[in-house]
Amino acid sequence: MIENQPKKPSKSDRTRAQILEAARLLFAEHGYDGASIRDVAAHASIDPAMVIRYFRSKDELFARAAVVDLQLPALRVIDRTTIGETLIRRFLEIWEGPASGPGMAILLRSATSNEFAAEKLRDVFGNQVRPVVAAVADPAADADRRAGLVSSQLLGLAMCRYLLRLPPVVALSHDEIIQNVGPTLQRYVVGEDVS
Amino acid sequence: MIENQPKKPSKSDRTRAQILEAARLLFAEHGYDGASIRDVAAHASIDPAMVIRYFRSKDELFARAAVVDLQLPALRVIDRTTIGETLIRRFLEIWEGPASGPGMAILLRSATSNEFAAEKLRDVFGNQVRPVVAAVADPAADADRRAGLVSSQLLGLAMCRYLLRLPPVVALSHDEIIQNVGPTLQRYVVGEDVS
DNA sequence: TCCATTTGTCAACGACTGTTGACTTTCTAA
DNA sequence: TTAGAAAGTCAACAGTCGTTGACAAATGGA
Numbered sequence: 001m002i003e004n005q006p007k008k009p010s011k012s013d014r015t016r017a018q019i020l021e022a023a024r025l026l027f028a029e030h031g032y033d034g035a036s037i038r039d040v041a042a043h044a045s046i047d048p049a050m051v052i053r054y055f056r057s058k059d060e061l062f063a064r065a066a067v068v069d070l071q072l073p074a075l076r077v078i079d080r081t082t083i084g085e086t087l088i089r090r091f092l093e094i095w096e097g098p099a100s101g102p103g104m105a106i107l108l109r110s111a112t113s114n115e116f117a118a119e120k121l122r123d124v125f126g127n128q129v130r131p132v133v134a135a136v137a138d139p140a141a142d143a144d145r146r147a148g149l150v151s152s153q154l155l156g157l158a159m160c161r162y163l164l165r166l167p168p169v170v171a172l173s174h175d176e177i178i179q180n181v182g183p184t185l186q187r188y189v190v191g192e193d194v195s
Numbered sequence: 196m197i198e199n200q201p202k203k204p205s206k207s208d209r210t211r212a213q214i215l216e217a218a219r220l221l222f223a224e225h226g227y228d229g230a231s232i233r234d235v236a237a238h239a240s241i242d243p244a245m246v247i248r249y250f251r252s253k254d255e256l257f258a259r260a261a262v263v264d265l266q267l268p269a270l271r272v273i274d275r276t277t278i279g280e281t282l283i284r285r286f287l288e289i290w291e292g293p294a295s296g297p298g299m300a301i302l303l304r305s306a307t308s309n310e311f312a313a314e315k316l317r318d319v320f321g322n323q324v325r326p327v328v329a330a331v332a333d334p335a336a337d338a339d340r341r342a343g344l345v346s347s348q349l350l351g352l353a354m355c356r357y358l359l360r361l362p363p364v365v366a367l368s369h370d371e372i373i374q375n376v377g378p379t380l381q382r383y384v385v386g387e388d389v390s
Numbered sequence: 391t392c393c394a395t396t397t398g399t400c401a402a403c404g405a406c407t408g409t410t411g412a413c414t415t416t417c418t419a420a
Numbered sequence: 421t422t423a424g425a426a427a428g429t430c431a432a433c434a435g436t437c438g439t440t441g442a443c444a445a446a447t448g449g450a
Contacts, residue, residue: 011447012397031308033228037438047399052439112304112358113226125361148355148363149375155359156351160343163307164350166317168325168343180344180388184379193375206417207427232408242429247409 016054018044023051023065028102032062032110032117059116066110066120068103070094070128075136075189083136084186088178091154095162108155108163125151133189142193149188157181211249213239218246218260223297227257227305227312254311261305261312263298263319265289267327270384278331279381283373286349290357303350303358320346328384337388344383352376 022043026035037058041048055061073090075083094100107124110117129151134143157177160169172180217238221230232253236243250256268285270278289295302319305312324346329338352372355364367375 010396015397034308036436038436048438049400049440050398053397058438109307112307112354113229118359121359122361130363144363145367145371148361148367151361152351152355152364152376153348153379154351155354156347156349159307159350159354160347164313164316166320166343166346168339169347172340172343176340180383181347183382184348187378188375205426210427231406233406243408244410244430245428248427253408 012054015044015046015050019046019051019054019061020064023061024102024106027062027065028105028109030109032114037061062106062110062116066103066106066117068107068120068124068128070100070104070124072128072132075132080136080190081186083189084184085178085182087150087154087185087189088182091157092174092177095158104158105162108158129154136189138190139193146188146193150185153181153184153188207249210239210241210245214241214246214249214256215260218256219297219301222257222260223300223304225304227309232256257301257305257311261298261301261315263302263315263323265295265299265319265323267323270327270331275331275385276381278384279379280373280377282345282349282380282384283377286352287369287372290353299353300357303353331384333385334388341383341388345380348376348379348383 019040023035023040026040026043029035030039037051038048040061041051044051051061055064070090073086075086078086094104104124107117107121111121112118125147130143130147133147133150134140137143137146157169160166161172214235218230218235221235221238224230225234232246233243235256236246239246246256250259265285268281270281273281289299299319302312302316306316307313320342325338325342328342328345329335332338332341352364355361356367
């Protein structure tokens with residue numbers, strides 16, 4: 001009899017959720033170093049010591065905050081000619097839609113100076129992006145290379161548009177992104193490739 | 196009679212250069228926050244106070260270390276069908292060749308959590324990448340958008356290959372990068388575009 | 391009501407940070 | 421040789437950081 005979720009949403013659960021929400025917001029905006037535990041506590045209207053009580057350390061808080069589930073669609077079932085478009089559409093949903101949290105922003109903001117975040121980001125690539133691309137890559141041996149190229153374009157777009165906020169990339173409409181980046185991803189995934 | 200370079204390479208000049216070299220190395224590897232003045236001083240085998248004496252503050256030291264000159268080739272004179280290839284070749288030289296310093300790595304490593312680095316990176320885009328693309332973009336009005344797309348791909352590739360060190364992207368050979376990313380850049384710069 | 395557990399408050403710790411000023415050593419020009 | 425500038429050393433400052441432990445308040449079941 002394993003009961004993972006005892007029915008009472010005790011008071012501590014709410015506090016715990018508040019801390020986590022504040023942490024996700026501040027980590028996404030200022031990165032691991034830039035968001036102090038005191039900042040998180042202030043943003044959650046709570047004492048800094050409570051942050052440590054609920055999450056044992058800043059590292060563990062960051063680990064809890066930096067969870068990412070891209071929920072990428074299976075590419076096998078859709079039309080083979082619209083793979084690139086499907087990918088970039090899902091990408092825009094993840095970043096700008098309300099459902100997906102700031103998980104990717106959290107990782108990307110800290111990955112350049114925090115080895116844990118970098119490793120986590122490599123994990124997201126290996127366990128979420130790569131399998132989806134591998135399922136449709138023509139010679140299976142090319143799967144890694146194709147997935148890597150896809151990641152480089154998507155990650156660069158995210159950097160320019162959401163983190164660096166490069167004006168001309170911010171100005172791009174959804175349709176412009178889909179019609180320009182879609183074909184790139186399409187070629188990276190199923191295009192004829194170099195040996 | 197303006198003499199910008201008095202002939203004597205005084206002792207202080209050498210020390211100054213040592214500090215700057217150590218700073219560029221550490222900033223490129225650990226970012227602005229991750230590289231302390233004490234680290235830089237230790238790496239240059241001098242006292243931390245000297246770093247402040249020669250450069251007035253850490254911010255100023257970082258500003259001096261984060262200078263970038265891409266020396267992008269003028270795209271007008273070359274064959275219009277090899278623009279993408281030319282760009283990606285130059286990109287690889289900048290990152291892996293011995294001539295260009297770690298300037299781009301310094302900026303990219305800190306741009307996600309340091310507003311000065313972010314602004315400087317946007318400057319590099321606006322003053323070095325954009326003009327080169329604008330010179331050949333077909334409707335001049337598209338120049339910004341095209342330059343932005345080019346930047347997103349190049350910046351993403353740099354992130355994955357040199358900072359994040361994503362294994363399949365690190366494993367790519369120069370030829371593979373040229374033959375895969377080249378066409379992408381070609382289309383971004385001179386391909387038919389969406390309104 | 392009473393007591394034990396939970397939840398929250400407060401002050402402080404040691405470590406690290408950028409930066410400063412007083413001091414000594416070294417070099418250079420007269 | 422000597423005075424003055426340049427170069428380098430050292431200890432300490434004020435601030436921030438993550439983290440801790442002692443203590444008070446609130447809560448909830450018996």
